[in-house]
Amino acid sequence: MASLHLCTRSNVRLHFAKSHRQTVSSGRTVARVASRPLQQGVWADASTDVKERTLTVSQVKQQMLTLASLTDRGQRHNKLVSNAYTAEENRMKALVEELVKNECTIDEHTLQGEWELVYASVELFRSSPFFLAIEESLGERRKSDLFFKLHLLQVGSWGASTVGRIGQRLNFERKVMESEFDTILFALTVIPIIGWFKLLPTFGGRVVTVSKDFRLEGKTLHMEVDKTQVVETPGVDQGLLGKLLMNKWAPVNKVWKLLPWNWGGAPTCSVAVLYVDDDTRVMEDKYGQLFVYVRPVV
Numbered sequence: 001m002a003s004l005h006l007c008t009r010s011n012v013r014l015h016f017a018k019s020h021r022q023t024v025s026s027g028r029t030v031a032r033v034a035s036r037p038l039q040q041g042v043w044a045d046a047s048t049d050v051k052e053r054t055l056t057v058s059q060v061k062q063q064m065l066t067l068a069s070l071t072d073r074g075q076r077h078n079k080l081v082s083n084a085y086t087a088e089e090n091r092m093k094a095l096v097e098e099l100v101k102n103e104c105t106i107d108e109h110t111l112q113g114e115w116e117l118v119y120a121s122v123e124l125f126r127s128s129p130f131f132l133a134i135e136e137s138l139g140e141r142r143k144s145d146l147f148f149k150l151h152l153l154q155v156g157s158w159g160a161s162t163v164g165r166i167g168q169r170l171n172f173e174r175k176v177m178e179s180e181f182d183t184i185l186f187a188l189t190v191i192p193i194i195g196w197f198k199l200l201p202t203f204g205g206r207v208v209t210v211s212k213d214f215r216l217e218g219k220t221l222h223m224e225v226d227k228t229q230v231v232e233t234p235g236v237d238q239g240l241l242g243k244l245l246m247n248k249w250a251p252v253n254k255v256w257k258l259l260p261w262n263w264g265g266a267p268t269c270s271v272a273v274l275y276v277d278d279d280t281r282v283m284e285d286k287y288g289q290l291f292v293y294v295r296p297v298v
Contacts, residue, residue: 060099061280064292067092068119077121080149089121096282096290100275106219108172110276115293117166122289123152124163128179129211130252132269132285133225137262141287161185164233168293170214177214177223182206182233203239205230205246212253216273221283225267226253 055063067088071077074092076085104110117127125131126148135144155161164182171177184204190197207230211223229249232238238246256267271291275282281293 055098057099057102057277060095064092064095064099065118065294067095068292071119073117073124074119074121075124078123078152080152092119092121093290096274096292099282102275104275104277106216106273106276108216110278111170111216111221111273111281112172113170114296115168115170115281116296117168117291118294119292120290123148124166125151125181126285126289127166127168127283127291128181128209129177129223129225129269130179130209130228130267132271133256133267135285135287136269137265137267144287160189162187167296172214172216175212175214177211177221178208179211180206180208182236184236185239202237204233204236205238206233209252219273220270221273222270223268224253225256225269228252 068074071085071088071092074089076082077089117124120127126135131148134147138144138147162184164184166181167179169178182204183206184202186198186200186202189200191199207228209228210226212226214221214223216222227249229247230245231247253267256262257264270286272284273281274284274290279295283291283293285291
């Protein structure tokens with residue numbers, strides 16, 4: 001878990017540095033953002049008197065990446081854990097609102113290619129088309145929120161599963177989107193207080209989900225989940241269970257249609273594009289939850 005989290009945060013910092021070098025040359029529209037000073041390690045509350053200053057688009061994106069790093073890609077917002085980072089959550093929303101006021105070209109050319117998730121206002125796994133399709137099929141926000149909370153409790157308790165890098169590859173020519181995330185199972189399993197050794201072996205892999213009929217309509221991406229497989233993640237032990245499951249496609253689409261509560265419907269989903277440029281993409285699901293992606297650091 002530590003290696004994956006360090007890798008992800010390293011990507012955020014590297015991208016932050018890259019964006020900083022580009023600030024001077026940025027000629028984009030200027031945004032007005034209220035500057036909230038740091039107070040004891042957190043952003044000041046919106047009610048605090050602040051001095052407005054003018055920020056360029058690059059500076060807005062830098063602050064977004066800083067907040068993404070400070071909040072562990074937004075996972076410290078989770079209300080199941082605490083309300084300690086509400087100010088940072090509100091600050092991120094304000095920055096996104098200012099960013100999307102700037103003109104941008106939303107088309108297949110600007111969206112095409114590889115992206116990595118650096119921030120989510122909800123659980124990281126909800127960026128996957130598979131879980132977006134579940135959200136779509138449940139039909140009501142309270143139902144989907146309950147389902148995802150229960151899922152998080154099941155996979156996250158006692159470090160049973162951790163999520164590392166999350167990436168997407170958008171290919172409009174093939175009408176396919178590949179979504180993937182690295183996961184480590186049983187990273188740290190000990191008896192509390194008295195335990196000095198791991199009870200269970202650690203293993204993991206990269207979960208790859210392929211969606212078909214991938215297309216852009218207006219400012220919304222549409223897709224249909226097709227299949228999923230687990231592949232090897234470099235440096236992570238596969239374990240016996242992992243080896244049994246590795247490199248075998250699961251026919252998600254076919255199984256989904258057989259489930260009685262889906263009434264034969266396909267696992268479809270959609271997500272809105274709020275903003276995109278050369279290195280940043282901001283997405284929004286049907287209930288207004290935010291997902292921020294950047295181009296991979298090379």
